[in-house]
Amino acid sequence: MKQRLDRETMAMRVAKEFQDGDVVNLGIGIPTLASNFIPQGRQVIFHTENGALGFGPIASEGEEDIDLINAGGQFVTRLTGMSFFHHADSFAMIRGGHIDITVLGGLQVSERGDLANWMSPERGVGNIGGAMDLAVGCKRVIVAMEHSTKEGNPKIVRACTYPLTAKECVDLIVTDLAVIEVTPQGLVLKEIAPGWTVDEVQALTEPQLKVAEDLKEIEL
Amino acid sequence: MPKKKVYSNFAKAVADVPDGVTIMIDGFGGAGGMPEYLLLALRDQGAKDLTIIGNTVGLGGTFGAKPAVTYLDPSILVENGQVKKAIASYPFSPSPSRPTAFEKQCLAGEAELELVPQGTLAERIRAGGAGIEGFYTPTGVGTVIEKGKEKRVIGGKECLLELPLRADYALIRAHKADRMGNLVFKGTSRSFNAIMATAARVTIVEVDDIVEPGELDPEAIVTPGIYVDRIVKRPKAGK
Numbered sequence: 001m002k003q004r005l006d007r008e009t010m011a012m013r014v015a016k017e018f019q020d021g022d023v024v025n026l027g028i029g030i031p032t033l034a035s036n037f038i039p040q041g042r043q044v045i046f047h048t049e050n051g052a053l054g055f056g057p058i059a060s061e062g063e064e065d066i067d068l069i070n071a072g073g074q075f076v077t078r079l080t081g082m083s084f085f086h087h088a089d090s091f092a093m094i095r096g097g098h099i100d101i102t103v104l105g106g107l108q109v110s111e112r113g114d115l116a117n118w119m120s121p122e123r124g125v126g127n128i129g130g131a132m133d134l135a136v137g138c139k140r141v142i143v144a145m146e147h148s149t150k151e152g153n154p155k156i157v158r159a160c161t162y163p164l165t166a167k168e169c170v171d172l173i174v175t176d177l178a179v180i181e182v183t184p185q186g187l188v189l190k191e192i193a194p195g196w197t198v199d200e201v202q203a204l205t206e207p208q209l210k211v212a213e214d215l216k217e218i219e220l
Numbered sequence: 221m222p223k224k225k226v227y228s229n230f231a232k233a234v235a236d237v238p239d240g241v242t243i244m245i246d247g248f249g250g251a252g253g254m255p256e257y258l259l260l261a262l263r264d265q266g267a268k269d270l271t272i273i274g275n276t277v278g279l280g281g282t283f284g285a286k287p288a289v290t291y292l293d294p295s296i297l298v299e300n301g302q303v304k305k306a307i308a309s310y311p312f313s314p315s316p317s318r319p320t321a322f323e324k325q326c327l328a329g330e331a332e333l334e335l336v337p338q339g340t341l342a343e344r345i346r347a348g349g350a351g352i353e354g355f356y357t358p359t360g361v362g363t364v365i366e367k368g369k370e371k372r373v374i375g376g377k378e379c380l381l382e383l384p385l386r387a388d389y390a391l392i393r394a395h396k397a398d399r400m401g402n403l404v405f406k407g408t409s410r411s412f413n414a415i416m417a418t419a420a421r422v423t424i425v426e427v428d429d430i431v432e433p434g435e436l437d438p439e440a441i442v443t444p445g446i447y448v449d450r451i452v453k454r455p456k457a458g459k
Contacts, residue, residue: 052407067408073397086411086442087275088415129310132360133340137359163364166359166364
């Protein structure tokens with residue numbers, strides 16, 4: 001078995017997308033890990049659905065404050081310049097286009113950038129949470145997910161078969177094999193995991209990938 | 221003389237809740253924002269066939285931070301058979317192997333669910349409190365959420381018509397109240413509490429402390445007292 005990127009490395013690659021001063025909302029899972037890898041010299045303002053902007057890293061043991069949690073229920077810390085607001089204001093920021101980047105997990109992404117991430121039909125039920133509003137409202141939507149399912153089926157598909165979160169919303173897909181940009185002309189393979197060939201990645205991807213002229217290895 | 225809002229105990233504050241009403245409860249998923257004593261009092265009071273509007277319907281410790289902080293949430297009403305319907309964005313456990321109490325009842329057909337995207341839920345509650353009878357949002361277009369809803373293109377964007385949510389009661393947790401009902405919150409525990417306080421016929425608030433008018437900085441008040449009907453202080457010995 002060839003080696004794929006681990007979750008930390010994927011999170012590290014995602015974090016490279018954050019520009020200095022960006023307002024960023026992170027979903028649960030790999031996205032949350034990205035907060036540990038902000039490139040040096042850049043300052044990112046984190047937003048959470050439950051009403052805080054500009055908070056600090058995950059709290060260490062003994063430092064927990066029940067009135068300071070992120071949307072994943074993790075304790076976070078205070079940071080100079082942070083602010084609190086209620087839920088309607090929080091989603092006004094999201095829908096109103098005031099959040100630069102959201103990073104979400106994914107179950108399927110289609111070649112047009114449709115996202116399915118809230119319900120796997122195998123379970124039959126699912127939580128929508130803030131995902132639909134984030135996918136529709138944020139300026140840039142990055143999906144961080146494994147390239148294929150545990151059974152080896154592609155998660156990047158021609159058309160989503162799982163219930164949709166939002167249509168044509170995804171801008172960039174970061175997987176354990178590749179970095180793929182969603183463009184009006186289709187999916188463009190920009191970066192590839194070390195040791196993998198284009199054909200091998202294509203074999204695990206349902207739609208046809210366009211290979212970027214400057215295709216490179218995933219850089220951290 | 222304005223009506224007296226301070227109640228001496230939680231049981232009195234929820235005594236008149238009849239069967240079949242709609243109740244808003246924050247339920248974001250953290251200990252800080254949960255009206256735990258009001259929930260206990262409502263469980264003991266026993267009103268049934270309730271519709272709960274909240275982000276969750278109680279996750280019963282299946283969600284969130286490690287080390288876990290235990291707290292009571294609307295699961296105790298669900299487990300007690302008091303809930304017939306929920307309007308929520310996150311009613312299921314994040315971990316399929318540990319289903320929430322509501323999840324079990326929902327899958328068994330004993331409880332009804334209206335699943336709502338979280339931002340739409342917040343805005344519908346805000347609209348309910350603000351006398352807005354509907355709004356158009358792009359959230360949910362092309363998904364299961366659009367079923368049965370009016371769709372309209374505004375500014376080149378497909379949008380869904382969403383209607384306001386109002387409740388008979390709201391159970392709110394705040395940090396401090398003065399006797400007029402003015403409220404301040406702490407950190408992320410403001411979340412749904414501050415909007416739900418505006419959208420119920422009777423808003424009942426559980427607070428850490430009750431102070432005299434003038435002791436809260438008017439510039440810092442998040443929920444003006446006109447939204448608040450009843451205030452009860454949490455016992456000091458609590459968590």
